Amino acid sequence: MFQRILIANRGEIALRIIRACRSLGVSPVCVYSVADKDGPWIEQADESICIGAAASKESYLRIERLIAAAEVTGADAIHPGYGFLSENAHFAEVCRDCNITFIGPSPEAMGLLGDKINCKRLARQSGTPVFPGTEGGIEDIDEAAKIAKEIGYPVIVKAAAGGGGRGMRVARDEVSLREGVGSAKQEALAAFGNGTVYVEKYLENARHFEVQTIGDRHGHAVHLYERDCSSQRRHQKLVEEAPSPGVDPRKRDRVCESAAELIKQAKYCGAATVEFLMDQKQEFFMLEVNTRVQVEHPVTEMITGIDIVQTQIRVAAGEPLPFSQKDIKPTGHAIEVRINAEDPNRGFMPQAGLIEVFTVPGGPGVRLDTHARAGYRIPSNYDSMIGKLIVHGPTRDAAIARMRQALKEFRIGPIHTTIPLHQRIMEHPEFTGANMDIHWVERWLKATG
Numbered sequence: 520m521f522q523r524i525l526i527a528n529r530g531e532i533a534l535r536i537i538r539a540c541r542s543l544g545v546s547p548v549c550v551y552s553v554a555d556k557d558g559p560w561i562e563q564a565d566e567s568i569c570i571g572a573a574a575s576k577e578s579y580l581r582i583e584r585l586i587a588a589a590e591v592t593g594a595d596a597i598h599p600g601y602g603f604l605s606e607n608a609h610f611a612e613v614c615r616d617c618n619i620t621f622i623g624p625s626p627e628a629m630g631l632l633g634d635k636i637n638c639k640r641l642a643r644q645s646g647t648p649v650f651p652g653t654e655g656g657i658e659d660i661d662e663a664a665k666i667a668k669e670i671g672y673p674v675i676v677k678a679a680a681g682g683g684g685r686g687m688r689v690a691r692d693e694v695s696l697r698e699g700v701g702s703a704k705q706e707a708l709a710a711f712g713n714g715t716v717y718v719e720k721y722l723e724n725a726r727h728f729e730v731q732t733i734g735d736r737h738g739h740a741v742h743l744y745e746r747d748c749s750s751q752r753r754h755q756k757l758v759e760e761a762p763s764p765g766v767d768p769r770k771r772d773r774v775c776e777s778a779a780e781l782i783k784q785a786k787y788c789g790a791a792t793v794e795f796l797m798d799q800k801q802e803f804f805m806l807e808v809n810t811r812v813q814v815e816h817p818v819t820e821m822i823t824g825i826d827i828v829q830t831q832i833r834v835a836a837g838e839p840l841p842f843s844q845k846d847i848k849p850t851g852h853a854i855e856v857r858i859n860a861e862d863p864n865r866g867f868m869p870q871a872g873l874i875e876v877f878t879v880p881g882g883p884g885v886r887l888d889t890h891a892r893a894g895y896r897i898p899s900n901y902d903s904m905i906g907k908l909i910v911h912g913p914t915r916d917a918a919i920a921r922m923r924q925a926l927k928e929f930r931i932g933p934i935h936t937t938i939p940l941h942q943r944i945m946e947h948p949e950f951t952g953a954n955m956d957i958h959w960v961e962r963w964l965k966a967t968g
């Protein structure tokens with residue numbers, strides 16, 4: 520096991536990693552930017568180092584400073600959390616060159632799965648269902664138009680190196696396809712330095728279904744079942760739950776097994792999420808693989824009883840997975856809501872500033888992952904998420920009831936948060952009846968102004 524782990528992140532995930540370190544008897548080290556010098560999570564670390572100015576580019580994204588901080592503090596591993604450098608293959612490579620273990624996949628596995636075209640190719644080989652579309656990047660626009668006609672419009676043009684929704688264009692006819700390929704290429708080239716784009720079928724009213732997987736260095740890979748994250752706004756997940764309600768257990772098992780097989784084929788060590796869209800007939804199509812721990816990992820922890828972050832650290836240290844597929848038996852239902860410092864009544868405007876009131880919910884089956892507290896000043900430089908409220912109950916209805924009460928107990932002020940929005944979601948028939956698709960929240964918000 521490692522002696523010390525440097526956490527190349529901030530906020531709630533930094534605190535989550537500190538907790539996992541403590542459970543393993545490992546010493547956690549934090550880095551922080553000037554804007555985070557009073558971050559409440561920092562005092563939980565054994566040591567901390569300031570690595571630069573508020574802007575992420577000057578601190579959390581500075582590879583050489585992170586490596587220097589690890590060397591100065593004697594850390595033998597780095598946990599990247601999510602966001603920032605967590606899916607940066609170059610960072611993983613630099614860590615390896617400096618003899619520091621990157622807690623995540625090898626740069627090779629990350630590169631293979633991070634390129635959407637390569638990932639799709641590997642998925643086809645391992646029996647993971649993918650969208651019909653072009654085999655590889657578009658070389659010839661006439662060929663792409665022919666394939667689009669075969670699979671039928673609408674289609675979507677996507678960037679091989681894509682991320683954050685950039686380099687994507689939906690096309691409903693050949694004219695917009697030809698236009699979309701050109702503009703998506705340009706956008707992808709500017710954003711990722713790689714203009715390769717491909718075409719696949721566009722699914723209109725899909726549900727978001729993702730499989731949590733984890734692999735070790737000894738050739739084992741398992742899945743920890745799935746999460747449904749269909750309640751989204753601008754492609755940002757708002758609510759996540761596990762299991763995905765109403766899915767045929769046989770279909771679910773098949774797709775979960777295929778996801779585990781995919782990461783096994785990629786010789787993947789660490790946690791990965793294989794994301795899918797599911798249509799009304801419960802057919803699955805892979806979207807992409809995220810090669811890091813996800814924000815919404817706690818819902819899976821709640822139903823499986825497995826500590827995902829602790830397991831990431833164990834497998835990175837070379838231990839075999841401490842469980843096999845047959846040991847994983849999900850129980851009950853878990854729901855997570857993201858508490859963002861945003862004002863839902865004013866176009867989700869981000870809220871920075873002092874938290875004066877912070878009264879937290881509790882009781883059986885309630886978990887709160889947050890770095891915030893009364894007296895904490897939210898900086899304006901980073902993501903607006905200040906916490907995640909997670910509940911677990913024997914059934915989905917029981918979990919919803921717990922979430923309603925937990926949200927009622929949760930008081931944050933004077934800054935605005937997404938708590939009132941979540942209270943409305945928990946009452947909405949589209950959600951309570953599990954009739955969500957990935958556009959339902961936006962449709963509803965538009966309709967209610």
Ligand code: ADP
Pocket residue numbers: 650675681682683684685687719720721722723725754796806807957
């Ligand atoms: P990124 O890496 O940029 O986030 P994804 O491949 O995850 O790109 O796609 C982002 C979002 O775009 C998805 O969550 C989904 O809402 C939408 N999307 C992507 N591909 C399709 C598709 N084939 N059909 C319908 N929606 C899609």
